[in-house]
Amino acid sequence: MNSVSSPQEQSLASVVVVDYGLGNLRSVTRGLERAGADVEITDDPAAFEAADGVVLPGVGAFREGVENADPLREDLLAVAEQGTPLFGICLGMQMLLTSSEEGETDGDSAVQGLDLISGTNVRFAEGQKVPHMGWNELSVERDHPLVEGVDGNYAYFVHSYYAAPDDEAATVATTDYEREFPSIVANESGNVFGTQFHPEKSGETGLQILRNFVEICAEE
Numbered sequence: 229m230n231s232v233s234s235p236q237e238q239s240l241a242s243v244v245v246v247d248y249g250l251g252n253l254r255s256v257t258r259g260l261e262r263a264g265a266d267v268e269i270t271d272d273p274a275a276f277e278a279a280d281g282v283v284l285p286g287v288g289a290f291r292e293g294v295e296n297a298d299p300l301r302e303d304l305l306a307v308a309e310q311g312t313p314l315f316g317i318c319l320g321m322q323m324l325l326t327s328s329e330e331g332e333t334d335g336d337s338a339v340q341g342l343d344l345i346s347g348t349n350v351r352f353a354e355g356q357k358v359p360h361m362g363w364n365e366l367s368v369e370r371d372h373p374l375v376e377g378v379d380g381n382y383a384y385f386v387h388s389y390y391a392a393p394d395d396e397a398a399t400v401a402t403t404d405y406e407r408e409f410p411s412i413v414a415n416e417s418g419n420v421f422g423t424q425f426h427p428e429k430s431g432e433t434g435l436q437i438l439r440n441f442v443e444i445c446a447e448e
């Protein structure tokens with residue numbers, strides 16, 4: 229088991245950043261610490277269970293992410309089941325869904341995501357410049373504590389696929405990149421959610437999202 233802790237004087241909540249061999253763990257950790265969390269980077273399921281909140285980071289391809297996280301699959305599902313806030317970032321958000329078109333285009337069989345939010349991830353249309361890379365606007369579509377104070381603000385994106393939830397009620401915020409796509413999604417009970425953008429790379433808006441997340445965790 230890998231564990232790296234960074235005690236904070238006045239931490240508001242204990243947050244685990246899941247280490248499954250992918251993802252910009254350090255920058256996510258720094259962002260969460262700035263937001264007031266006591267952060268542990270680990271792959272220890274006991275730590276997931278004990279934490280006030282769990283972050284599933286992610287940079288890379290869907291197939292690699294799902295395969296790397298497979299040994300932790302049941303533990304992540306248990307986190308969601310017990311009502312602990314589970315926050316997926318970019319590829320981590322995409323892994324919360326049922327599946328993705330990514331990795332199917334080369335003829336491979338579909339890999340299954342966590343299916344905590346029913347739906348797939350789809351590629352931007354042929355002819356659209358991908359990846360969608362840069363700052364873009366968030367339009368909040370429905371209330372969720374994660375989006376307090378960020379409607380109309382800008383966040384930083386780097387992705388070629390986006391979430392297509394089966395139920396439009398799962399869409400918390402949208403962003404426009406030649407077409408509107410869900411930039412923040414959440415499950416029905418609201419404790420599982422994800423951002424397509426990188427809050428840890430999104431300046432003050434990203435810090436606000438992370439502060440909102442830490443507050444959600446602190447209420448656990």
Ligand SMILES: NC(=O)CC[C@H](N)C(=O)O
Nearest residue numbers: 287288289319387388389
């Ligand atoms: N930055 C990423 O991790 C991108 C996630 C996914 N491979 C996509 O292109 O949408």
